[in-house]
Amino acid sequence: MNRAWLIGAVTLLTATSAVILPLMLADLDSSLQQERIAVETFTGGHNTMLDNTNLVDVVGALPLSLPIDSVGWEDHVLSLDLLVTGNDHEPEELYQNMAQVISFAFQETANVNQLLLRIVAEDKWLGSRRLLLAGDIRRQEWSRELQDELQSAGNSPLTGHLKSGFRISESELWKNQFISP
DSSP states (O other): OHHHHHHHHHHHHHHHHHHHHHHHHHHHHHHHHHHHHHHHHHTTOOOBOOOTTTHHHHHHTSOOSSOEEEEEEETTEEEEEEEEESSOOOHHHHHHHHHHHHHHHHHSBSSOOEEEEEEEEEETTTTEEEEEEEEEEEGGGOOHHHHHHHHTOTTSOOOHHHHHHTTEEEOHHHIIIIIOO
16 A cells, blocks of 8 residues: 555656646746846846847837838847948948947847848849848947947948958948949
8 A cells, every 4th residue: 555655646746747847947937037137237228128029110110211121030130131222322321220220139139149130232123132231240249349330430441340340241232332432
């Protein structure tokens, strides 16, 4: 009888653990996320938490002069394409838009670890799109100094330091249309 009671108690304990343990782990995960948010609030960020339910609303509210062509969110990676139409844009305007998006991603959100940012030119006559600039910016490599350098680049070509820090690549079209005299 003692042996049957022991087996029953162990079975009941195992079943109870299988039900309660996942709930406790989920609770622990949410409390750890709240701790991270508290730490980032202390450092001064706004701590918007991006997800698929608020992505379009939050990104659509950014004060950009270029229209957003596409936006994506997957596994803490924000992908954003800005669209250039026409010939009335200067490099400074494009740099300002890039700096605004980078600032949003790393200063105003708590969960963007990587930003894939592209500036795309659209030729409405030909119905084609071509890449001008692309950046692969990562939170752990982002710095206020690089951000300020991009913000104040004016119409000048980007420095090698800035291009390597933010992993910015320039297409031949960008160099020919915007940088070369």
